[in-house]
Each structure stands twice: as C-alpha cells, then as structure tokens.
Amino acid sequence: MSSNKNTVRVDWKAPHGILTGTLNATAGTLVTTALAHSAGMPSGYALAAGAAGAVGSSVAGWRNRLTGATIGFRAACWTAAGTWSCWALTAGGPMTLTGLGSLLVGGVATGTLAAGFAAREETEQARRRMLLSIGTRRALAAEWIERIARVCRVEDVSVLGIEHWPSGMGYTVEIELPEGGVTRKHVADRTDALASDLDLPNGCGLQVLPGISRRRLLIEVATKTYQGQEIPFPVEEMTETTTINNPAPIALLSDGGRAELDMRQASTVVAGGTGSGKTNWLQTLIARLLQTNDTLVWVIDLNAGSLGLPWLHAWREAQTDPERRDEVPAPGVDWLASTPAEAKLMLEAAIAIASARKIAYQQHMRDEDDDKLPVSPQIPEIVIIMDESAEVSATKAAKEVMAGVVKVIRVARAMAIRAVISALRVTQDVLPDPMVRKMASNRVCTGANEDSELGHLFGWRALTAENSFSGPGSMLVGTEGKQPKTAQQWRITPSGIDAVTRATAHRRPTLDTISLQAAGPAYTDRWSQARCSHLWGQPVATGAPAAGPGTGALPGRPRGQWKATAGWDQPRPVATPGADELEALFRMPSADPEARAESDRLTDWSDPSSWTADRPVREPEQPDARQAALDLILAAGPAGTGASAMERDLKDTYGTRRPVIQRWLKEWADSGEISRVGEGSKARYVHRRHLPEA
Numbered sequence: 001m002s003s004n005k006n007t008v009r010v011d012w013k014a015p016h017g018i019l020t021g022t023l024n025a026t027a028g029t030l031v032t033t034a035l036a037h038s039a040g041m042p043s044g045y046a047l048a049a050g051a052a053g054a055v056g057s058s059v060a061g062w063r064n065r066l067t068g069a070t071i072g073f074r075a076a077c078w079t080a081a082g083t084w085s086c087w088a089l090t091a092g093g094p095m096t097l098t099g100l101g102s103l104l105v106g107g108v109a110t111g112t113l114a115a116g117f118a119a120r121e122e123t124e125q126a127r128r129r130m131l132l133s134i135g136t137r138r139a140l141a142a143e144w145i146e147r148i149a150r151v152c153r154v155e156d157v158s159v160l161g162i163e164h165w166p167s168g169m170g171y172t173v174e175i176e177l178p179e180g181g182v183t184r185k186h187v188a189d190r191t192d193a194l195a196s197d198l199d200l201p202n203g204c205g206l207q208v209l210p211g212i213s214r215r216r217l218l219i220e221v222a223t224k225t226y227q228g229q230e231i232p233f234p235v236e237e238m239t240e241t242t243t244i245n246n247p248a249p250i251a252l253l254s255d256g257g258r259a260e261l262d263m264r265q266a267s268t269v270v271a272g273g274t275g276s277g278k279t280n281w282l283q284t285l286i287a288r289l290l291q292t293n294d295t296l297v298w299v300i301d302l303n304a305g306s307l308g309l310p311w312l313h314a315w316r317e318a319q320t321d322p323e324r325r326d327e328v329p330a331p332g333v334d335w336l337a338s339t340p341a342e343a344k345l346m347l348e349a350a351i352a353i354a355s356a357r358k359i360a361y362q363q364h365m366r367d368e369d370d371d372k373l374p375v376s377p378q379i380p381e382i383v384i385i386m387d388e389s390a391e392v393s394a395t396k397a398a399k400e401v402m403a404g405v406v407k408v409i410r411v412a413r414a415m416a417i418r419a420v421i422s423a424l425r426v427t428q429d430v431l432p433d434p435m436v437r438k439m440a441s442n443r444v445c446t447g448a449n450e451d452s453e454l455g456h457l458f459g460w461r462a463l464t465a466e467n468s469f470s471g472p473g474s475m476l477v478g479t480e481g482k483q484p485k486t487a488q489q490w491r492i493t494p495s496g497i498d499a500v501t502r503a504t505a506h507r508r509p510t511l512d513t514i515s516l517q518a519a520g521p522a523y524t525d526r527w528s529q530a531r532c533s534h535l536w537g538q539p540v541a542t543g544a545p546a547a548g549p550g551t552g553a554l555p556g557r558p559r560g561q562w563k564a565t566a567g568w569d570q571p572r573p574v575a576t577p578g579a580d581e582l583e584a585l586f587r588m589p590s591a592d593p594e595a596r597a598e599s600d601r602l603t604d605w606s607d608p609s610s611w612t613a614d615r616p617v618r619e620p621e622q623p624d625a626r627q628a629a630l631d632l633i634l635a636a637g638p639a640g641t642g643a644s645a646m647e648r649d650l651k652d653t654y655g656t657r658r659p660v661i662q663r664w665l666k667e668w669a670d671s672g673e674i675s676r677v678g679e680g681s682k683a684r685y686v687h688r689r690h691l692p693e694a
Helices: 018-039 043-063 068-090 097-152 191-198 235-239 278-290 313-319 340-360 362-368 396-411 434-438 451-458 494-507 513-519 529-535 579-587 593-602 623-639 643-654 658-671
Strands: 158-164 170-176 206-210 216-222 248-253 258-261 268-271 295-301 335-337 381-387 417-423 442-445 474-479 485-488 674-677 684-687
Touching (some): 018 068, 043 068, 068 097, 097 158, 191 206, 248 474, 295 340, 335 340, 340 362, 340 381, 396 417, 396 434, 451 474, 623 643, 623 658, 643 658, 658 674, 658 684
Parallel strands (some): 268 417, 295 335, 381 417
Antiparallel strands (some): 170 216, 248 258, 474 485
C-alpha cells in the first residue's frame, strides 16, 4: 500500500455546518476588523460593508428560494457584524476586553439562533416539495382520468395514487374503476393505444396489473429504458452467502426493484432468439446459484458444453498447480454434459438420487414436518440447466435426453432437484413436449420476433414484442401465471465468471452420502479423462521441444498432477506424410473396383440431374409390390378395401408405405382400373370387375 493512501485529504468544497459556520463568521469578523483598525480605516466603511453583505445575502437567498425568516436572519447577521465592527473601530480597536466579550456573546447567540432557523428551513422546504409533488400528481391524475375516458371509453374512474419510481424511469398509477361491471380487461386491451396517447419513446410501454380488489388496477408506465446501457454484474455481492430457500435476484426491474425467481420449488423455462442475451442470463443465473451454500449446478449443453466451460477454467488452472489447489477447491459447475451419452448418465443419476432420497429421508422430513425435502449445505439442491433445447431435440439420442429432463421435472421436485430449460422459442418445433412449458412456473423471455411467441410462453395476454423489449439485455419475467414484468439483465464477462468462481469455491457443498451412493460411478468419475478430456481441446504442436521419452510430463511440469486426467494439457503429436507417401496414396486404385465401375455405368455424366454425389440412388418401384396391391383389391371383391388395410398387408413383405399406395390408387382410379366408393376415412376402393355395371 502506498503512503499516498494514508494521507488525510481535506475537502474544501464541503459546506459549513452550524458550528463551523458560526466560528468562521465570528473569526472572520474579528480578523477583518483588526486589519481595518491597523490600516486606520474610517468606521463608516465597516457599516457599509455590513449593509452590502445584508443586501447580497438577501438576493442570494431569494434566488435559492429560501424562506423569508432565513433571509431575514442572514441579513441581520451581516448587519450585526458591520455594526460591531464600526463600534470597535470607534472605541479604540477590537482587541479590548469589552470588544472581545461582546463579539463572543454575539457569536453564541447567532449559533443558537442558526440551529433553530436551519431546522425551520428544512421543514419548510420539505413542505414545499410535498406541495409541489401533490400539485404535479394532481395534474397527472387529472390527465389520466381524461386519458382513460378518451382512449378506453371508461368514465368516472378515480386515481387513488401516483408513485414515481426511485430509478426515475417511470411511475405507477393506481386506479379504481367505476361501478357497473367495468373490468380490468377494458383497460388492459387498450395498452397500445394508451402508450400512443402518451407518446412514449420506442421501447417504452405500459402494463396493467391487478390491484388489491377487482375494481382496482395498477398501470406501470415506463418513460425511459436501459437501451444502450450495459449494467455490470455485481461481483462484490458474492461475498454475501445466500440460500436456495430464498428467491434469487435475476434482473433489474424498471421500477428500481429486482426481479426474483423461486428456484427451490419451481422449474424454469427461458426463451429468446440468437443474440438476445439468453446465454448471458443463464450465466448470471449460475452466478446467483453459486452465491448460495446449498446448491449444486449441473449443466447440459450439447453445443460442445459452451455454457459450462467458463465455470471450469479457474478451477482447472488452480488444480494444475499444486501450490494453488486450495485457492479454487471446487468448480463452479459440479457436472458438465456435452454429449447425449453423458447427459443420459447425468439424468439417470438425478432420477436415482430422487428415488433414494424419497426412501432415506422420510424420517428427516417427518422431523421437519415438511412433505418436501428440506435443503441445507448437508443435503444440497441440484439444479440442472439445459441450454439450447433445439440441439436436445435434433436426434434420437438427444430426444431421449429431453425425455429424461421431462421425467426429472415431473418426479424430482419434492426431492430438491430442479431444472432450467432454454430454447429459441417455446413452439413445438423447438420444445416438442408441451409438458415442459406447462410444468414450469418460472418463465423468462429475452427476446421474441412475433407476438404469438409471447402468447405461447406467458399465456395469451396483451403483450407485444415491439413494446416488451428494448434491445439485447431486456427481458420479460413471469412467475406463477402472473403478468410478466419488463426487466434488464446484468452483463457478466469471463473475468467476472472467474471472480465469482474463486469467491464461491470454498462454500460449494458436496453431495450427501445417500445421493452419492445412488449416483455411483456415473457421478464420481465425471471428471475422469475418458469422459471429459474432450472438453479441454488439445493444442496443435508448434515445434516446441517434446518431453524426453518415458518422462510422461512436459518440461518444467512436476509429476503427480491431475491423476485422473493426466495428459490433458499435453499436445498430441501430429504426423505429416512425406511427398512419396502422398504420391503413393494418390495413385492407389479404388478399394472396390467393381463397385466403382458399377457406379460409373449407372451414372450419366452428361446429365447433371443423375449425379448422386455419394447419395443413395433411388431404386425403381418393385413391380411385384404394385401387382400385389392390385391383387388385394381384386381379392376384396365388391366390398373393396382401403389404403390402411393394404399398407398392413404389404409393409412386412415389400416395405411399401401408405404414400406410395395412395399414389397407386390415384393412378388406377384415373385410368378406370378401380373405383372409389365413399369419402374420407370410410373411402373404399373396388376393382372394375366387381362394380355393379360389370
């Protein structure tokens, strides 16, 4: 620490208080009078200076809108100082016993009176601000009464209160609707029209929320947005330890408060397009979960594990250095699955843990008189965060992962295992299982292109994408089916992630014994080289000198590090074939000459449409299958048969599917070979030989 930091600095711009102001004025009067006496100045000058000070203080007080009492007191102080100075100059100087005593008495009286006048001034100024606020609110209330009557066609509403937000970004209006059956819907359906009538800036809007009764409602009006602002994540808050039993703050509301989510009881769905800040929000959510001391975070990200990797770097770097291992004893993410196989192991372990906890902790729940497992650092909650659900629905193996997540959501809530699922949108092409959305009480949206996407996520409310988002970082937060609120997320960077990981590593809980036994090797071996070495991409050799044969370590790297993952940080050797070997490979014949000749014979190189580019060549229809289908119609007789029955008979033998059969039926019907009887699902096809005309 430098010595400059220990130097005491005086702030000369700080205003005087009552004591210092009185001492300064008294001493200044004495010194000025003494100097005037030494210079032989006439006494009238002192009286003129006091009068000028009184006039100047009065003008300054009037410009600052001070009360008359304060202005008069300050003018009287200047006049008294000038009068005493004039008397002292006339009586032989200020340094006499009489002069000093009278000045001391005047200073004490002035200081005593100043305290009373200052208190009165503060009270009066507060009263003025209140009156001004009341006047402003009255005018604003009158405008809202007229606005609702004009825009919503609702007369005789009452404005019960107007509260300006501490953030200065808007205000809330509490309204009471008139009698006669007028509902909140009459106002909520006209939010866009009200915003237009207010001429709000782009990105700002208003929301209609329920009040304490049916006829009361709250209108939240946002007059400013966070657009263009980047709010850094408050890493300094990580020094405070929280618990998952309390709601976690996940964003800043426009009214200055914080949006909170209950991560203990509810699952969460977050939707948002590319570039809307969805992944950043998931990172801030992980940071808030790490702030607790009773939560383990598991991450499923089939996009190379990119969501969870930043939370492992600080831990891995510390573990590779024996002297720093205690700095970061645990990773931020307790388990990371970047492949369908690893994700299946994770979900199977979660379900096994839930089953084991249900049996083993029955007495513990009885003792706590709770039908859900109490969470503590000894029995931590597990939060499984799955990023990019579109990737989890792309293949058959990935769909099994999604089915496992749905099962965890369905059966593991009471046993303190919760899930957070992110998606580009909540439509069926991205989230094929509608139960994921229905079972998620917490719903977050970081961006939407269409109003229908908000309808699918939050219910069909009066929400529009245009008025709900003001750019990257803005979001909607809804809980328990309530009207969502607009909010702004924090921005967390890789350096912030490292700082959070280091600050919270020592409070990370360990899995309880019952859960550890239930999970088995799937959990204990999660950081083994065989299962996670792909997470640390191997660097390409750059010509650096390799370690000596048999050393098993890089130069300068001590032995015994990363026993379960030895060799992760060592580059793999890259073998480059020589010129002769490349020429030999180029001149090698085809591995299957007959197959190559057959392919060349079937391909008409003069017709580009016949080029397959190694795609499977479509085989011609099997004439036996077509004839067999026609024979089935003949065998059905006058009763005929349908496409479904024909598919059942032909599928096992010929592999023929319904679309092919329907095409055949259409061709035969057009040519008159068969006739269609009936419509829709009752349609039957009869051969012409069995028609009544035949």
